[in-house]
Amino acid sequence: MTKINRELKKHIEENIFPKYDKFYAHGMMHINAVIENMMMLAEYYDLNKDMAYVIACYHDSGLSIDRENHEKESGKILYNDMELKKYFTNEEIKIMKEAIEDHRGSRKIRPRNFYGECISDSDRDFDISILARRQINTTLKCYPNIKTFDVHFERCYEYICGRINASGVFNLWTNNPTLIKRRDEFQKKYLDKDYARKIYKEEWDKAKNDGTMEKILNYYEDY
Numbered sequence: 001m002t003k004i005n006r007e008l009k010k011h012i013e014e015n016i017f018p019k020y021d022k023f024y025a026h027g028m029m030h031i032n033a034v035i036e037n038m039m040m041l042a043e044y045y046d047l048n049k050d051m052a053y054v055i056a057c058y059h060d061s062g063l064s065i066d067r068e069n070h071e072k073e074s075g076k077i078l079y080n081d082m083e084l085k086k087y088f089t090n091e092e093i094k095i096m097k098e099a100i101e102d103h104r105g106s107r108k109i110r111p112r113n114f115y116g117e118c119i120s121d122s123d124r125d126f127d128i129s130i131l132a133r134r135q136i137n138t139t140l141k142c143y144p145n146i147k148t149f150d151v152h153f154e155r156c157y158e159y160i161c162g163r164i165n166a167s168g169v170f171n172l173w174t175n176n177p178t179l180i181k182r183r184d185e186f187q188k189k190y191l192d193k194d195y196a197r198k199i200y201k202e203e204w205d206k207a208k209n210d211g212t213m214e215k216i217l218n219y220y221e222d223y
């Protein structure tokens, strides 16, 4: 990965990453994937690499405080982190905070700055299995009345399809060519609903049998 300031990286590894320890859908597996996408975009668009890294690392850190407003809580965690003032100007901190606040995929308004577009696009799961696994977490935590796979799948499918924009594609703000390619491959498979259902069913059964569902309910803290 592109060189990130060593002291800054150490601070994040020691103080921010542990916040994700008890997260499942938003755990380090997700954070590392987002960091990788974000650094790819930072390279492509020649952005400030330290800022891109910080945004990716902090973007879901506020989840255990308030799911519905986790982007605001994550922004606060970044903004109140005095350590960051050693590395960034007030203006840079403001840009990072706004980017995090605007990162959610369900948001229909264009993020206020380009870093926000990048983190929003980096946050997408263009992989059906990973998406299916992460959504089991949401159903179990946020929709306790859903008891069957069929109802779960329909909820998830409708929610994800709500991210198709007026042009008929899963929304991307940056239109980065690497992400577009990934998005188009994903979209082709996802819109084959029987195929998507098959993958979701495999992940549902796996999570049920290997103890993941149990752990989501009784151990993990993210929603």
Ligand SMILES: [Fe+2]
Binding pocket: 059, 060, 070, 103, 104
């Ligand atoms: Fe998020």
Ligand SMILES: [Fe+2]
Binding pocket: 026, 030, 034, 059, 060, 123
């Ligand atoms: Fe995320």
